[in-house]
Amino acid sequence: MALSMIDLTTLEGKDTPGKVRQLCFKAQHLHDQTSDLPKVAAVCVYPSMVGIAKKALGDSGIKVASVSTAFPSGQAPFSVKKDDTLFALENGADEIDMVISRGRFLAGDYQFVFDEIAAIKELCTSARLKVIFETGELDSLDQVRKISDLAIAAGADFIKTSTGKIQPAATFPVVLTMLGAIKDHFDKTGQMIGMKPAGGISSSKLALQHLLLVKEVLGEAWLTNEWYRFGASSLANDLLLQYQKHLTGKYQSAAYFSID
């Protein structure tokens, strides 16, 4: 289950078309030596790599998610963010992972942050919008709750903890606070919002604890990749390792699993 919820991610300045193509192959062939493995949910890349990823994934059913709005800092004028998003969409991105303007949020300019999310949402006609808060920069859980409510109201389909570039990232208190906002919104409106913790979830054990949190706070309806994603690069291999242990009773060397 956890494997199918992964957004397999590469977000580095040194990403090359070759690296992205490799990642896309991995996304479809996690470990062909093991049968009946699910595919990951999506591949998450920079806008410049969307076209390449789209082509590499073909009709595999795996989505292409693109970070946007001047990821990871969000420090660019809105016109640039808009073009950034449109470029990703034109290249075929199925999902947009936007970052909020943390500076404006911390300055108390909530209207600006709301409008920005709403405007990007408008561009995403068929794509699903994930809003990244970068909770490691937001100072307190009160702020996390505030931005969660704000992003949901502005039209986010998913709320996401972090870019993966800042620590701390998807800590349990932060994730629980965000799940609480999703739960309250659902209780009031009946509308489901997705959750994506990202950054630092690199082991199966952590993933399991996160899934339990979702199950107990939101319920089993959220336990699908439609409503829950892990933003992670190294989690997949640990899951594979643990699954092999489960099947064979023996731990394998990490060398048996391709790194990307």
Add this chain to the structure above:
Amino acid sequence: MSNTTWNLDPSLESTALVQIKPQYELFIDGKWQAPLSKTYFDSINPADETHLAKIAWANQADVDLAVRAARTAYTNVWSQLSGAERGKYLFRIARLMQEKARELAVLETLDGGKPIREARDVDVPLACNHFFYYAGWADKLLEAFPGQNPVALGVAGQITPWNFPLLMLAWKIAPALACGNTVVLKPAETTSLTALKFAEICQEAGLPPGVVNIVTGYGDTGAALVAHPDLDKIAFTGSTAVGKQIQKACIGTTKKLTLELGGKSANIILEDAPIDQAVEGVINAIFFNQGHVCCAGSRLFVQESIATQVLDKLKFRLQSIYVGNPLDKNTDIGAINSKKQLQTIERYIQLGLEEGAEIYQPTCELPSAGYYCKPTLFTDVAQSARIAQEEIFGPVLTIQTFRTIEEVVQKANNTPYGLAAGIWTDKGARIFGVSQQLQAGVVWANTYNKFDPASPFGGYKESGFGREGGLHGLRAYLKFPN
């Protein structure tokens, strides 16, 4: 991927560490002595009704032997030692308890039915901390009460309840020994095993014989202890009904008395409270240790404007509570301590229905053997309803609403008890405003059931008198001749 039903696998704590003897004698004068009464009673595991051990049932003659041993040890040994020497023994006991923490936790769970998670994370570490804490005071009594010349009382008779057997033992024995007293302790009949294990620890620590004596048995053993003429102090934790009998028995004697009795504590949620945390706090307040907590937050008061929201969240939260085998590390609510107590709780649930309150219980399956009770909420409860007035001592919560702070203070105080209370609000001023008006020994703000050896605990009104824990706890085991 489609939805799956995804449940936790059992994760059972191993019992391999624990050795339970088939039969336990009385621990008197540092030795295991067969009871003069020649009678024994059975201790059973409330989680599956299996037999655990046979335990000696002390009569008056046995109690007399124990008190004599304690008196001799007090006169000849313990009162002759310096505070620093007494402290060394207490530190040694605390360390041994820590070393055996896992064993004590499993034993507590087997004997009493509480979830292993709580025994492991709360009961045992807190009990150890009490010994460490009071060990530190043993040589500082003069500094604790400057100019007051504190002196030990002599021999203390102590009676502990079945809800926190080892922890209550620690609350009683640690300050008593630190202050220079010797003790005769009678644990509750359903939960004697950790006290008997503690006796083994005293032996291992080389504690002089007679300083700690453990006499097991039912209420008649306790009554014989209370009535013994050669005691200087009685400390009791248990029901208000028995507490009253003990107080009567002590009238006209020189025995110093502390009582820690029942409660029907109010947990108050104001409209500006952080609701998710408050709901979690309510769960902890009433379902901790199956609700077998004298200070359990058994009466919930919610401000009207948020009542529906809080209730919906509470009901949702109840669905993810695991009721079952106490040895399972996932279990939140374990077994009710005894058949008798389960019957009492069930009688109150029936009474709640007859009184017209609306009941809510989650859909969970209970094990077929053993004593279990589903976590239960009652709404539409009248202030005059018996379920809102009387202590149930189980996982049963009554929920009432209120409009103004004045109203909730009045309702919260409208009880013969006064042990604890909780208040949930975002405003510091309200915390102080409300808590000053509440007649309760402890008021928790935005938390519940938090304990620390340095913090005194005790009640108002029919919840008892005297304080245990902290500097105040020393006072209960000292006299101040000039």
